[in-house]
Amino acid sequence: xxxxxxxxxxxxxxxxxxxxxxxxxxxxxxxxxxxxxxxxxxxxxxxxxxxxxxxxxxxxxxxxxxxxxxxxxxxxxxxxxxxxxxxxxxxxxxxxxxxxxxxxxxxxxxxxxxxxxxxxxxxxxxxxxxxxxxxxxxxxxxxxxxxxxxxxxxxxxxxxxxxxxxxxxxxxxxxxxxxxxxxxxxxxxxxxxxxxxxxxxxxxxxxxxxxxxxxxxxxxxxxxxxxxxxxxxxxxxxxxxxxxxxxxxxxxxxxxxxxxxxxxxxxxxxxxxxxxxxxxxxxxxxxxxxxxxxxxxxxxxxxxxxxxxxxxxxxxxxxxxxxxxxxxx
Amino acid sequence: xxxxxxxxxxxxxxxxxxxxxxxxxxxxxxxxxxxxxxxxxxxxxxxxxxxxxxxxxxxxxxxxxxxxxxxxxxxxxxxxxxxxxxxxxxxxxxxxxxxxxxxxxxxxxxxxxxxxxxxxxxxxxxxxxxxxxxxxxxxxxxxxxxxxxxxxxxxxxxxxxxxxxxxxxxxxxxxxxxxxxxxxxxxxxxxxxxxxxxxxxxxxxxxxxxxxxxxxxxxxxxxxxxxxxxxxxxxxxxxxxxxxxxxxxxxxxxxxxxxxxxxxxxxxxxxxxxxxxxxxxxxxxxxxxxxxxxxxxxxxxxxxxxxxxxxxxxxxxxxxxxxxxxxxx
Numbered sequence: 001x002x003x004x005x006x007x008x009x010x011x012x013x014x015x016x017x018x019x020x021x022x023x024x025x026x027x028x029x030x031x032x033x034x035x036x037x038x039x040x041x042x043x044x045x046x047x048x049x050x051x052x053x054x055x056x057x058x059x060x061x062x063x064x065x066x067x068x069x070x071x072x073x074x075x076x077x078x079x080x081x082x083x084x085x086x087x088x089x090x091x092x093x094x095x096x097x098x099x100x101x102x103x104x105x106x107x108x109x110x111x112x113x114x115x116x117x118x119x120x121x122x123x124x125x126x127x128x129x130x131x132x133x134x135x136x137x138x139x140x141x142x143x144x145x146x147x148x149x150x151x152x153x154x155x156x157x158x159x160x161x162x163x164x165x166x167x168x169x170x171x172x173x174x175x176x177x178x179x180x181x182x183x184x185x186x187x188x189x190x191x192x193x194x195x196x197x198x199x200x201x202x203x204x205x206x207x208x209x210x211x212x213x214x215x216x217x218x219x220x221x222x223x224x225x226x227x228x229x230x231x232x233x234x235x236x237x238x239x240x241x242x243x244x245x246x247x248x249x250x251x252x253x254x255x256x257x258x259x260x261x262x263x264x265x266x267x268x269x270x271x272x273x274x275x276x277x278x279x280x281x282x283x284x285x286x287x288x289x290x291x292x293x294x295x296x297x298x299x300x301x302x303x304x305x306x307x308x309x310x311x312x313x314x315x316x317x318x319x320x321x322x323x324x325x326x327x328x329x
Numbered sequence: 330x331x332x333x334x335x336x337x338x339x340x341x342x343x344x345x346x347x348x349x350x351x352x353x354x355x356x357x358x359x360x361x362x363x364x365x366x367x368x369x370x371x372x373x374x375x376x377x378x379x380x381x382x383x384x385x386x387x388x389x390x391x392x393x394x395x396x397x398x399x400x401x402x403x404x405x406x407x408x409x410x411x412x413x414x415x416x417x418x419x420x421x422x423x424x425x426x427x428x429x430x431x432x433x434x435x436x437x438x439x440x441x442x443x444x445x446x447x448x449x450x451x452x453x454x455x456x457x458x459x460x461x462x463x464x465x466x467x468x469x470x471x472x473x474x475x476x477x478x479x480x481x482x483x484x485x486x487x488x489x490x491x492x493x494x495x496x497x498x499x500x501x502x503x504x505x506x507x508x509x510x511x512x513x514x515x516x517x518x519x520x521x522x523x524x525x526x527x528x529x530x531x532x533x534x535x536x537x538x539x540x541x542x543x544x545x546x547x548x549x550x551x552x553x554x555x556x557x558x559x560x561x562x563x564x565x566x567x568x569x570x571x572x573x574x575x576x577x578x579x580x581x582x583x584x585x586x587x588x589x590x591x592x593x594x595x596x597x598x599x600x601x602x603x604x605x606x607x608x609x610x611x612x613x614x615x616x617x618x619x620x621x622x623x624x625x626x627x628x629x630x631x632x633x634x635x636x637x638x639x640x641x642x643x644x645x646x647x648x649x650x651x652x653x654x655x656x657x658x
Contacts, residue, residue: 057530134572191576201386202576203532209573214565214591221591221598223572236543243463243552244538245574247520247531262543262550269550 025171028164028322034277035319037312038168041275045251046175052273056176060250062242062263063169065183065190065207067256067297068279069198070161071150073288075110075296077157078185079121081144083110085128093127102127122229130210130227133217134188137225141192155324158197162279163325165254169198172252180204180250182242184234184259188225206245208233234259239266251275257297261305268311276311278302283317354500357493357651363606364648366641367497370604374580375504381602385505389579391571391592392498394512394519394536396585396626397608398527399490400479402617404439404625406486407514408450410473412439414457422456431456451558458515459539459556462546466554467521474522484653487526491608492654494583498527501581509533509579511571513563513588517554535574537562563588568595580604586626590634597640605640607631612646 029035045054066072086096086105096102101120104113114120129137145158153160169179181190181200187207194200211226233241239262242250252275253260253267264276280299281290292300306313316323358364374383395401415425415434425431430449433442443449458466474487482489498508510519510529516536523529540555562570568591571579581604582589582596593605609628610619621629635642645652 187573187576203574205576212569212572214568214595221568221594223568223595239543239550239552240541243541244516245532247516247534265550266543266552 025174026164026167028167028320030319030321032319034312034314038275038277041252041273042172042175045273054251054272058248058251059172059175059177060180060246060248061172061177061252061254062180062182062250062267063165063253064255064257064260064263065181065185067281068162068254068260069165069169069181070157071287072297073290074152076185077150077160078189079124080148080151080157081141081189082124082128084144084148085140086124089128126210126227129186129189130225132225134212134223134225137188138192141189145193155327158193159325159327161197161325162320163322164320165279166198166325168254169200173199177252178204180206180242180246182233182238182263183207184232184237186210187233206233206241208237236262238263242266253277254279255302256281257299258302259297261302264302264311265305268309276306276309278306278311278313280313280315282315283320283323285317286323287316289317354503355493355496357496357649359648359650361648363641363643367604367606370581370602371501371504374602383580383601387577387580388501388504388506389509389575389577390501390506390581390583391509391511391579391596392494392582393584393586393589393592394510394514396610397491397583397589398494398498398510399486400616401626402619403481405514406479406489407518408453409477409480409486410470410518411453411457413473413477414469415453418456455539455556458518459554461554463517463541463552463554466517470518470521484656487522488654488656490526490654491649492651493649494608495527495654497583498529502528506581507533509535509571509575511562511567511592512536513561513566515539516562535562535570537566565591567592571595582606583608584631585610586628587631588626590631593631593640594634597638605635605638606643607635607640608643609645611644612649612652614646615652616645618646 026035044050044052045059047053063069066076070077083105086102090096090106096106101113101116101124105124148157149155150157150160172179179200181194181204183190185207187205187209190207191202191205194205195202209230211228211230213224213226215222215224231237231241238260242263249270250267251270251273253264254277255264256279268274268276278299281288281297283289290297291303292298303313355364373379373381374388376382392398395405399406412434415431419425419435425435430442430445430452434453477486478484479486479489501508508529510523510533512519514536516534516538519536520531520534523534524531538559540557540559542553542555544551544553560566560570567589571592578599579596580599580602582593583606584593585608597603597605607628609632610617610626612618619626620632621627632642643649
């Protein structure tokens, strides 16, 4: 009994010191209310003597990806992957020379290509994401993420992740949390690199998906990707997908847009201590500034609800000392 | 370097001794080819110096539930839950007195009730499994599993699990495996008790599902269960669901019927060491004996393929010293 008490107090001391001691687990976060809110929540749910203590198995944190863990301007990065695929596939599709949205896309006229709205986008995604096995697709994604660079910054896309969020992911995991991605992006687009970039293994990546077909090819079973939407993991889809994949209600949720609002509501609506955080894109100089009027990552109703409910809203300009990781020399 | 070598050799020694030493991790398994095949596979993939060594993150084992982890005769146990719900709901549904399949069901004439085949079954499932929140459903399932007993044996359903499979689950986990359920049964029907009964947490339970709706009730977000099929996790659905939920190809698969065949093919088709096992129901005395002609858990094509490919086929009568756990006194 005595040893047990010593162990517990040693444990809780080490947790407190991790959060408040000399080694700051969140060095890219400016001291202030956002950082304090994160750390105070984590302390409350992890200290054994705390009335808000949560058992490790229930310490689940869900993160949106586009605009929350990595940037999303001037377009979702997955679209650049799709464009890359359309260019690579063009020689096999001479009809694309005159067929929209491909004709404009191949000429580099993205505005005309995307003028068709969601239907045009869907055509591009289906043409570039389907018609191969899951293994072949993973290889295409891996090759792309290891080489592709952002058109404006010239940085590799995989380095356009937010340094403060990388620190937050590592901090939460060190405190016994399981971290999940819950993104509108493609589940199989994220899995090949999420572990290397975020430390999040494939089984903790949730996203949108297209239908699959189980079939035999030369006597070997394969899963073929079909040009048909299976599930869109956005808006109300997020709490539904969380329930389906995890089967537990997370206690912390992180997003940046109205598309994340149902997820933040669902997570903060549960019993016990809950944490909801919005990343607010306020830094036009170091990143991009956008919210209520943006067609990508619109944050409007969510911002109002966050303020009304007292959720944490990160002001990227003020709260983050650094946006992107320092590149390796 | 030296300390590292000592550590590795200590680790591998402890793994070998767990598998072959004096404390048998599988005491309910009769010595013989089935038990030997399981242990030799586990040893091969867990010993660091083995050419077939598999990193812990990739040690994923998938288990069918009905007929593999617990019994499934004279009908899938989930059907007894559904019948129980139909009886409980009957007072609110006077029309059921004359409406099939409910009229026959309520009279106890299951044969006539189920004469309508899949359509009748679907009606029963929808009437009993939908129209409430996910939380309310979990509570109904929990109450049922803690009280319901099998009509023939009088044992609680939750104790009609296979003792040798409980030992196998624990053994695999002790050897660094992650164990998943991949069942045709309802995902939300299994999750409330899978951890207590099998040691498998909710996020490692995969199954069939109905559609959900995210909605607000008195200002609180809820997920409502809709009377519409979302996904049937059987046959070709199993490898598809494995890909969607886990995003890795498991290295070991355990089933008992033709419905598990695509899962066993998919798992054993991958590179490196692979293990596929069928539980063959051969024990009419201690359990039930059925295979090629059974309407529940038919094992026909699967048995042929298992023999052709050299998969392990457990003969329940010969290979298992005990079928069900010894009841607590």
